[in-house]
Amino acid sequence: MNSSSPEPGLRAYLLGSYRTTAPGAAGRWRVERDLLDRSDGTRGTFSGVVLFTPMDDDGLFLREEGTMRWPSFTGPATREYVLGPTARSDALDVFFPDGRAFHCMSFTTEASNDTHWCDPDTYRVTYTYQSHDRFSYSWDVTGPRKDLLLVSHLERISP
Numbered sequence: 001m002n003s004s005s006p007e008p009g010l011r012a013y014l015l016g017s018y019r020t021t022a023p024g025a026a027g028r029w030r031v032e033r034d035l036l037d038r039s040d041g042t043r044g045t046f047s048g049v050v051l052f053t054p055m056d057d058d059g060l061f062l063r064e065e066g067t068m069r070w071p072s073f074t075g076p077a078t079r080e081y082v083l084g085p086t087a088r089s090d091a092l093d094v095f096f097p098d099g100r101a102f103h104c105m106s107f108t109t110e111a112s113n114d115t116h117w118c119d120p121d122t123y124r125v126t127y128t129y130q131s132h133d134r135f136s137y138s139w140d141v142t143g144p145r146k147d148l149l150l151v152s153h154l155e156r157i158s159p
Helices: 010-015
Strands: 027-037 042-054 060-070 073-085 091-095 101-106 113-118 121-131 134-142 147-156
Touching (some): 010 027, 010 060, 010 073, 010 091, 027 060, 042 073, 101 113
Antiparallel strands (some): 027 042, 027 147, 060 073, 073 091, 113 121, 121 134, 134 147
């Protein structure tokens, strides 16, 4: 791994298991997201918590819950993903709950960017490692139906 990637690996980093001896402990992160619809300048936010829970196959279950604020909607919002192990300790494959592939998550220079095609729009994600307790990622969504920029900042919640 390079200096812009956590040691000893991405799964341990997200769980915080390099800092605690509690087996099976979930990683808790505070998330703040800025939402921008570039087509009309509409702005919104999402604030909440992301919980990474260990799975038996060395993967993680991700659940995000919080409050979305958008001009046409303010209220609770959730999303869930499954993160599966890869051959590399510095990357995890992200899947939708129904098993469809989504993208690869990594902080390494060669793998921190990925693309997901959601017909007819293209979703491009970039992950940025900031410290042992902070990281961010952004989604640049372009196409005939969407023109969005979604920027998320995560900070570890101490156990």
